[in-house]
Amino acid sequence: MTTSETIKMTSSVTNKTQTVISTSTKTSISTSASFVTTPKTTVSARCQNGGTYDGIKCICPEMYQGSICETIVDRAPPVKTVDTSVKVELKINNKQLDENLMNNQSDEYKEFEKEFKVLMKDTYADLDGYKDVEIVELKSGSIIVDHLVIVEVEYKEDMTIEKEYENILQQVTVTVNTVKESFQNCTEDGSGFCFDPDYGDVTEIEIPNTDYCDKTIDPDFRDFFTQIVTAEGLTCLSHCDTLSMKYVNCSGGRCVIQKKEGPQCFCPRTDLYMYTGSRCTGKILKAGLYGGIGAAIGVLVIIVATVGFLLFKSKKTTNWDTDNDNNKWYEDSEEEWDVNHGITNLGSQGEYIEDGSSGSSQSNKEKFRPRLENVDTTVKVKIQRPEVTFV
Structure with a gap:
């Protein structure tokens, strides 16, 4: 094989190797680039209590707060006024009720309504809080106008709505009497309004429901709110608000009204x-x-270890002394007992004489060792009962 052929073969092998490497590289890149993406979890599905997601955050309703609108606010937006009404009937003598006036969609009715409201606005100009007049019904008998005088009442800390309404009712009564006396000169052409001085009625209307909490607070939270009139107006305070009569003091912690559970303290x-x-x-x-x-x-x-040690030591010492006392007489000792210790052995070397002296001049004292093993414990000892002799 020539050198040139060898070079060609080597080159061919090298090219194939590069091709394989290149293919492997592409496959590796393709494999590493293909991964599964999981959708990001947003808070849109977590917005609570009617909150809506704007793509960035939860937009909470007026009465809720928090990142996902999870908590209710402690104070509802205050309301400064409430509309009250007084029912009034006036009789107009210089006009007659016809079919056109009975139709509240007719041009004649609308013209009559406009003229009447302008007159009443001037009439009640001195009435505090006057807003408008609303015609309820037109009745026959010339024209009897049944209408409502609408008055706006302001919430005050030092006066109840009921007391304010009483004052309004008195003012409307005085104004109606003044109107009847002032518009008696009726024109023959029927222009203007000529009121009957002998006819007029003022009736109080029930004050609208002023339970602000029922209108603004969710039923799940309502039991934990109290209605109160402040300098800002009528509002609803939660039991976490310092102005509430049922204020829950969390001693520096955060008070939160929990749904159906009430106030709960989160301590710092x-x-x-x-x-x-x-x-x-x-x-x-x-x-x-x-x-x-x-x-x-x-x-x-x-303490327990010390007491246990002392008790153990005390018990061991007591047992040791008891064992010594019990074994003292049974020791296998080589010591001999001496009669000098109080035991006297009288042997056969001498006999006693009546006066107590021994028949032998040699001492009968000797040492001895007791042999307990030689004692016959089966022998019965008979002791004669002593007899008492009287001399």
Whole structure:
């Protein structure tokens, strides 16, 4: 094989190798680029209490707050006024009721209504809070106008709505009497309004429901709110608001109204402190508590160990002394007992004489060792009963 052929073969092998490497590289890149993407979880599905997601955050309704509208506010927006009404009937003598006036969609009715409202606006100009007049019905008998005088009443801290309405009712009564006396000169052409001085009626209307909490607070939270009149107007306060008559003091913690559960205190720095009360009272430093408990346990262990050791030592000493006393007479000792210790052995070397002296001049005292093993314990000992002799 020539050198040139060898070079060609080598080149061919090299090209194939590069091709394989290149293909492998492409496959690797393709494999690494193909991964599964999971959809990001947004808060849109988590917005609570009617909140809506705008693509960035939850937009909460007026009465809710929080990142997902999870908590209710402690105070409803105040309302400064409430509309009240007084029913009034006036009789117009210089006009007659016809079919056109009975149709509230006719041009004649609308013209009559406009003229009447302009007159009443001037009439009630001095009435505090006057807003408008609303015609309820036109009755026959010339024309009897049954209408409502609408008056706006302002909420005041020092006066109830009921008391304010009484004052309004009196003012409307005085104004109606004035109108009847002022518009008696009727024109023959029927222009203007000529009121009958002997006809006029003023009737009070029930004050609209002023229970602001029923209108603004969700039923699941309503039991934990109280209606109150402040300097800003009528409002609803939760039991977490400091102005509420049922204020829950969380002692520096955060008070939150929980749905159907009521106020709950979230205490600060629970990682460092623990609280013995449900309203963040009884603040205890965790490190100090755990250290104190550990020290108390250590002292208790030492006391128990000490008392146990002393009791064990005392019991061992007592047992040792008892064992010595019990074994004292049974020791296998080589010692001999001496009669000098109080035991006298009278042997056969001498006999007693009546005066107590021995028949032998040699001492009968000798040493002896008791042999208990030689004692026959089966022998019965008979002792004669002593007899008493009287001399």
